[in-house]
Amino acid sequence: MTNTELLKGTLSTIILRMLSEHPRLYGYELTQLVKERSGDKILIKEGSLYPALHKLEADGLVTSEEVYIGKRVRRYYKLTEPGKKATLLSIEELRGFLKTIEDLILPFPGNYVPAK
Amino acid sequence: MTNTELLKGTLSTIILRMLSEHPRLYGYELTQLVKERSGDKILIKEGSLYPALHKLEADGLVTSEEVYIGKRVRRYYKLTEPGKKATLLSIEELRGFLKTIEDLILPFPGNYVPAK
């Protein structure tokens, strides 16, 4: 990805989020979707994507299905029922985190004055 | 910290941010400040903090000074001039990242409809 370190921990949530909008997606499609939706800012690497997808599947949050397009294989992923619940929780958690960090690095008017 | 994975890459920016509000801080003080300012959500561990501070110093973004309080040692850190510049950049970058992720996991009205 572009920012490397900062993305840690957000990838699976992003994947789940994308799958919650689309009935099914395959890996490459997912990277393109995220790339497009982020204005080319988040470029998911294959070396990150596939392990992440495999882990989500191993955890029972998604299922996959191979589809042949001519001779080329595609592996479509979709959310399971537990996966849908996990998605909501995961997004909630990420959002809370973002809020926390934002508040922390907020620009203060002048200098910060700690509470007495 | 509380969320472990999500914090990756944000720690040094948080430290720099705190130092930009206070002329100088020592390690323990910093953890308490962040704990307080985050509503007990971000608890910086010693195993994260001190290596991070040492790295910032090695990179020339902060300088430190030992101060004895009775027999007890404190090591105060403050921003260098390059550190001040780096702080601005670092915060800018983090903020951009937060915005990008937020937009990506935004709750859509109904289902997302990709642009044609």
Added chain:
DNA sequence: TTTCTATGCATCACAAATCTATGTATTAAA
């Protein structure tokens, strides 16, 4: 007086997540 808690620094072994690099293969365009 002893013991617990807080203060205060530090380092090491480990785990988790992602990246880089690499590999294989199909397909379409130049």
Added chain:
DNA sequence: TTTAATACATAGATTTGTGATGCATAGAAA
């Protein structure tokens, strides 16, 4: 025919933070 895009996958290296541990001072509680 060569390049770029599509499409999957894995191995090894790197980064970052955590947990555990160690050492020591200081104040409060018991």
